[in-house]
Amino acid sequence: MIMDAFFILYSSLxxxxxxxxxxxxxxxxxxxxxxxxxxYIDAMSVVIGDVQLAENVSVWPFAVIRGDVNSIQIGxxxxxxxxxxxxxxxxxxxxxNGSPLIIGEDVTIGHHVTLHGCAIGNRVxxxxxxxxxDDVIIEDDVMIGAGSLVPPRKRLESSYLYVGSPIQKxxxxxxxxxxxxxxxxxxxxKVAGHHKQNQ
Numbered sequence: 001m002i003m004d005a006f007f008i009l010y011s012s013l014x015x016x017x018x019x020x021x022x023x024x025x026x027x028x029x030x031x032x033x034x035x036x037x038x039x040y041i042d043a044m045s046v047v048i049g050d051v052q053l054a055e056n057v058s059v060w061p062f063a064v065i066r067g068d069v070n071s072i073q074i075g076x077x078x079x080x081x082x083x084x085x086x087x088x089x090x091x092x093x094x095x096x097n098g099s100p101l102i103i104g105e106d107v108t109i110g111h112h113v114t115l116h117g118c119a120i121g122n123r124v125x126x127x128x129x130x131x132x133x134d135d136v137i138i139e140d141d142v143m144i145g146a147g148s149l150v151p152p153r154k155r156l157e158s159s160y161l162y163v164g165s166p167i168q169k170x171x172x173x174x175x176x177x178x179x180x181x182x183x184x185x186x187x188x189x190k191v192a193g194h195h196k197q198n199q
Contacts, residue, residue, distance in 0.1 A: 028068045036076075040192035043199075045080075054078075054105070058192035070098045075105035075122070079188035082111045089117040089134050099134040106185035110146065118150075121158070123181040141178055145170075 025033050028049030040058040049067035054076040063084040070088035089099035099117025107120055110128040118136040127146035138156045145163030156162055161170045
């Protein structure tokens with residue numbers, strides 16, 4: 001009798017997803033995330049507010065994309081990996097537009113990255129545990145090494161490798177490294193597609 005009750009309880013726990021898994025895409029005030037049907041949004045991630053996710057964007061476990069006090073846009077084929085934190089700065093009299101977050105196409109955001117109110121171009125790889133702060137501009141075809149810190153208002157030029165805390169320009173990217181930037185994004189689109197089939 002006790003075992004039967006335990007079995008029924010155990011089964012019911014795994015038939016109905018927990019509430020947090022059903023509400024991971026959330027409105028904020030009048031803004032609801034705009035998510036393309038092709039996107040993969042892991043059930044353990046959170047997407048809030050004024051957020052636009054283009055085709056084939058993937059958002060991985062425990063990533064938080066919080067577009068509450070400003071907007072976040074992520075271009076097609078980009079990926080936001082596990083434990084990332086994406087946020088923005090609010091609009092105010094001294095800065096009417098605040099600091100939205102704009103991410104281009106074919107961008108790889110590595111595990112545990114923090115992005116705050118910055119602009120990232122196309123085909124950029126942001127290494128694990130990197131922090132990028134307000135009003136940073138990252139041009140196309142840039143690779144940022146793991147554990148880097150990009151201070152506010154810094155501009156990273158196209159076609160370079162950057163590393164360090166604070167960030168330093170190291171050298172031009174090789175042709176092989178440039179090719180890897182696009183490959184990394186395509187690879188994540190493929191892997192996300194496999195995960196999406198199992199949802």
